[in-house]
Amino acid sequence: MEIIDPMSATPLAPGSIPDVQAAVRDHTHIHPCGAGTKTALAAAPNGATPLSLTGLSGMIEYQPGEFTFTALAGTPLTEIAAILARNGQYLPCDPLLAEAGATLGGTVAAGANGPGRYRYGGLRDFILGVRYVDAAGWLVYAGGKVVKNAAGFDLPKLMVGSLGQFGVLVELTCKVFPLPEAYATLRLDLPSMEAGVAAIIKLTAQPLDLDSLDLAPSAAGATLWVRLAGLADALPGRSERLRGVLGGGETVSGAEEAALWRAVRELTWVPAGWSLVKVPLTPKKILGLEQHLMAQDIRRYSVAGQVAWIATADRARLDAILTQTGLNGLVLIGPPAQVRLGVQPGASFERRVKQALDPHGRFPTR
Amino acid sequence: MSTAWLTDLARIYPPARLLTQPAQLAPYESDALTAYKTRPAAVVIPETQDEVIAAVRICYQHDVPFVARGSGTSLSGASLPIQDGLLIALNRLNRIVRLDPEERIAVVEAGAINLNVTKAASPYGMYFAPDPSSQLVCTIGGNIAFNSGGAHCLKYGMTSNHVLGIKAVLADGEVVTLGGDSLEGAGPDLVGLFVGSEGLFGIALEITLRLLPKPERYRTILAAYDSLTKAGDAVAAVVASGLLPGALEIMDRLAIEAAEAAVNANYPPNAAALLIVELDGEAQQVEEEFRRLKPIIEASGAYEIRVARDDADRMRIWKGRKSAFSAVGRLSPDYLVNDGVVPRSRLGEALTEIERLSAAYGMRVANVFHAGDGNLHPLILYNGREAGAYQKAEQLAGEILRLCVAYGGSITGEHGIGVEKRDYLPVMFGENDIETMHRLRRACDPKEIANRGKMFPGGGAPALHQAGPHPLEVAGVISRE
Structure with a gap:
């Protein structure tokens, strides 16, 4: 199949929700995308019109006391994170590629959680409500704006990882949590991946509130990174205890610590073209x-x-x-x-959902 | 009524597990929304997943509506049977298929009881976090269908946040497997869509649940106030402090009275409101959080503050709270449990407005609520023997739901729409929104036979009947939350 690169083609870039609706109605095949940071997902196949949501940007509602926000789909994550941080809050799903320019909508559609999702959950656990333009161009609302809600089908969760297949996300409401006061990471070199897996199993069975826990093979065997987050006064003691459980480990802190995890999230370790x-x-x-x-x-x-x-x-x-x-x-x-x-789990169920929400295949089928 | 489908069922189910006699059917006529009562044509009691699948396929073939039921603890009439339909009672489909502490998962059948998952995980120092008040008897299948909550949603989320995989039979008989064993997925969150679908897609057979290590330390504070407003302000102060408690609960004077009468909770006397704040997690972190929480509570105008000394003390504090709903049965022959949600900043206003409505209707309303989530549970007290009393209570409940939506909240936080609130779905959602839900439903259930009459407005009139409290509630086994 021939590919049109949305970065080189001029995509439609509606600046309002009614414009998104009109764009959907006017085109037989629409390929929604955000800032295009997830390159494999952003590119529109031949015959599909790229629809960029970057023109639909901005925080719509945010009351810090509610620990929720509502923003347009094309809002850059960095903009959201900055507003939240000023109020001592953050999105614990630790989204990928934020600094590369990723948008809220693209992040949800790709299901792009980062390493910190371990502590409190991923996008599925923090998304509360969505507004999207369906295949007929209608605006559909699902979920709610409060932290607890069991009314109607949970379409907000369905949209996590939906890859643009069911509609064009235009507005999202998410729950947020208090921003940890401080972080510390322990890095531990292990003789083998077997030892690394054993360490993961050992750590996760204990009542330790770990923020992130990553493992990668290394020349010498494997490296384990364990991140703690929380109140600054409790961190030294918690780190010490963790070192005891692990039987060692080198503490990484400050700017080096932040840079380490930023590199993981920003995927700077992926070679070009891979x-x-x-x-x-x-x-x-x-x-x-x-x-x-x-x-x-x-x-x-x-x-x-x-x-x-x-x-x-x-x-x-x-x-x-x-x-x-x-x-x-x-x-x-x-x-x-x-x-x-x-092997795709639930493929036949997904086909039913696709058939129900986009019977004529206006949006991509993945 | 054609009985061909009953003949088909009889080929699979022995007579002892295919009930058709009125006396056999009577126990299944209601769930915990006791004001409604419908007698199904038959009840089957499957012992295997294949028997459930066979029953669903027979129903589909003969256009017979069916309802799956666990322990019947739904407060929204979720498992109310359908007249002339089949009720599929899943209590015997209750195996814990696999429990893997290293992967921290439990694979259980739909009829497994919520608390039994925690019991099975307990030897490994783990537990299943969702804790609806009926967790002693309610089943995982029901928790899945209605995305049940509990007292610890603020930090831990609802049932859906703890479900990784589902094997289900859809209404047209196809068996699907959604999700898997991992916390993460790649592709649409199909499990997320299935949880909370109110049984309208089909029946969950086997569910993969995520287990958590039991928190190492709890710090539980009980604070008594001479006004509900002060308790509400304390909640706002705790939330604003950046602490993330596992639970933040409030009871008002009437609810406290009830809890005292029922379980002798030994709460501080004469309180207009009680606040429970619970911190949980890693010991050192919790102790530091507790050090920061103390001055906030001390400055909140409480006239008595108690801190649980040990686990037994903590359980005593929770006992009064968890039994508050059924305890209200001591104050009134009947009551309705409301489940509206408001933004946390509107809690005070909402409570004032509920008080005004209570006075205007001349009906007592007790309040027990998950303050941290803004999830209100006004309990509307009435006497079902008085003509029109139930209708009046329902009308008052409806006004509260409209109020919640007007404040930007929801008509249900954790009980689901069911039969009870289906007429209010359009208060919260527009025509396109509801039509989208209909399309999804029909994609799984083209004949609309699975749990027909639930969630969507106007489907098949259920029979209203005055029944009083659930027998299990009278026995003190379950409570409404």
């Missing part, structure tokens, strides 16, 4: 997957072994490996070919 694939798994599946991967594939097991980030130059091979191991993956960065790899 594909970055998100693979949900569990700690016990890590070693099985490791057996199949090549030494040159760059791997990072994040969120306490609940997700593998794999940078590869050979996407087709990774697809075959995931199929063989019963896993699934989503390509976020890379050439815009097939973005969903391996």
